[in-house]
Amino acid sequence: MEVAQSNFDWLRSLVTSIDDPTIRLIVAGGSVLLLGSVISAVRTRGNITRLRGPPSESIIWGVAQKVPLTEQSAVQYTAWEAEYGPGVYRIPFIFGKEKIILFDARAVAHLFAMDNTVYTKTEQQRSLIRNLAGEGILWAEGDVHRRQRKVLSPAFTNAAIRALNPVFYTCSYKNTWDSLTEKGGAMIAVQDWMNNITIDIIGLAGFSHDFRTLDGDRAAAVDAFDSTGASAPSSVRNMLPLLLLVFPWLEKLPSPTKKRMNEFNNTLNELSDKIWSKLKGEGAGDVAEKSIVGRLLRAESSDKSLHLSKQEVIDEASHSLPRRDLVLMLIFPKIKVLIIAGYVTTSTSLTWALIELAKNPDAQAKLRAELNQYGDEYPSYDDLVGDKLPYLDAVTHETLRLHPSVPELTRIAGTDDIIPLSAPITDAYGRTVDRISVAKGTLVGCPIAAINRSPTFWGADALEFRPERWFEGVEKTTAKDLTGHRHLLTFASGPRTCIGKGFAIAEFKACWFFILSQLS
Incomplete structure (x- = not known):
């Protein structure tokens, strides 16, 4: 905040040095907006946990082209989790945005529990749904x-x-x-x-x-x-x-x-x-x-x-x-x-x-x-x-x-939030943390197909079609920590579980x- 204060002092001296009242008003208004942006940026940086993740490969796309909205993206998400996890990591997204990817069972449970309140669909997602399906249950949020x-x-x-x-x-x-x-x-x-x-x-x-x-x-x-x-x-x-x-x-x-x-x-x-x-x-x-x-x-x-x-x-x-x-x-x-x-x-x-x-x-x-x-x-x-x-x-x-019908779920944080983790992780600065701070406006993703196929949760044969695993006891694997129907994320979980x-x-x-x- 010291940086913001020094900027404020400098802008105040600039405004008071201008004689023309109209120009002074214009500069003062612009200064307030600029200062607000600086304070907001400082505040946001202070309110988020910097996570490890892959480098950006494109100014426009980040790494978004590597994870299309299909189940094939599961392979890439799993590879990144192995390299930059465990549990959570971030990916460079489109036009400089970032997206937090949750691979941690407790973090995923938190996201689903807060889905429809703290975390919601983006306005763009809702607009697409409205055009296709109207303002029904797929589109609605909150009390509606x-x-x-x-x-x-x-x-x-x-x-x-x-x-x-x-x-x-x-x-x-x-x-x-x-x-x-x-x-x-x-x-x-x-x-x-x-x-x-x-x-x-x-x-x-x-x-x-x-x-x-x-x-x-x-x-x-x-x-x-x-x-x-x-x-x-x-x-x-x-x-x-x-x-x-x-x-x-x-x-x-x-x-x-x-x-x-x-x-x-x-x-x-x-x-x-x-x-x-x-x-x-x-x-x-x-x-x-x-x-x-x-x-x-x-x-x-x-x-x-x-x-x-x-x-x-x-x-x-x-x-x-x-x-x-x-x-x-x-x-x-x-x-x-x-x-x-x-x-x-x-x-x-x-x-x-x-x-x-x-x-x-x-x-x-x-x-x-x-x-x-x-x-x-x-x-x-x-x-x-x-x-x-x-x-x-x-x-x-x-x-x-x-083969979940929805391979990935993406939400946007409607307010600042703290996401708990099942186990401590090391952040981008080498610090050990047992929760991550998320700022309002942050994109958060749950790679459903990747988690459903993850060896971390389902064992070394996670990619195999083997019905016998359901007799051997899913409770014996770490998949037991996953919320959702039969520990699957296919139908989501929480207040937006597939009706x-x-x-x-x-x-x-x-x-x-x-x-x-x-x-x-």
Whole structure:
């Protein structure tokens, strides 16, 4: 602060030496701003722990190009952790920014616990989500997020998912791989079929709408969603979110991707209108009994704490629509969330499981033997989520461990914070510290895919697909220190734990039962 004081004395003498009052006012104003910046910079430097990390490789990108938003970045994050860790390190990020990377179990638990309060999505992340999915639970923060989560929770209880179990089997049963393979060799576009299964499940289980993609129809919503990322190379799609951190105005520029996002939104709005009409018509009773939206309607009508706020309803509509329609206005933005969060994520996980089992015939044989006990029947919901199918459960979680749908989570500190560590580390100045100080505005990242595959937590064979590890006892490894479902970070943790986790796991297991039976 002595530097700041000397600067203040110098600026004061400069201002008082100027005779012209106008110029004096301008210089005084500029001086105050300059001094504020100096004090802020000094304060920030004093409030953060300087961590070790790799050198910058680019003035523009830092090292960001080495860690694209894919699971391939796990290798690089793990290598840096071995060199600059243990536990935490920093990386030079885009345009001179820095990002703290957390590889420490206690630090990760702290980040997740404070997610939605101290740590939030960046404004650029939220803007991208708003454009794609609206102002739903994926976009919301703080009290708005807590309220939206409470609104959605009744649809994802065990009882609610149990009631949807027949839908999982109905859609899986429409898969025609058996008829295709009966005639001999067949080339099957596996990912397309997985997409068809999951989008039909989302439609029927979410809002009793049959997309009929498994019957040969091509849903407009699927085409619109698939096209949102088709207009730009993967390198551009990976770098765009980083560029928006520095140049948020780029989002406002017209582009093919933005045009396709608008088309996707328009398609879903048309779909919402159709389902809204159905709910208000003669078929409303069936929808209410069998779908997520129906359960949300029933829960909303019985719990006053879930009622609409003025900010969630268009003012003009709030004076002219019946109460049931107002409830629908709150719930229907969730359709986009259901499609986006449940469509590609589950279908990709199913495809990865098929790939891993194809490469591991012993694991495939064990899974077949376990599922053959049902013959022509199919497992109940309690069988799927209980302990009657342990190998299916192990295959499910091993797939989720190696192939999380979100490979990395990035947050920004909304205030100064202290992050505790599991064990002391050495900072960039050679000092031993057992916590790190983070300044407001700091980017903090949790490399989910890297931690899920880290030998530090999962042992020397962490990169192998080995379902048996789930029988040997994850509690015997340091992975036991990780928060999250079954010590995995795949569904995150804390107040923003994936609300559809139970739905996704039950869907995955039910689909795999029929897929494997067709490939026997």
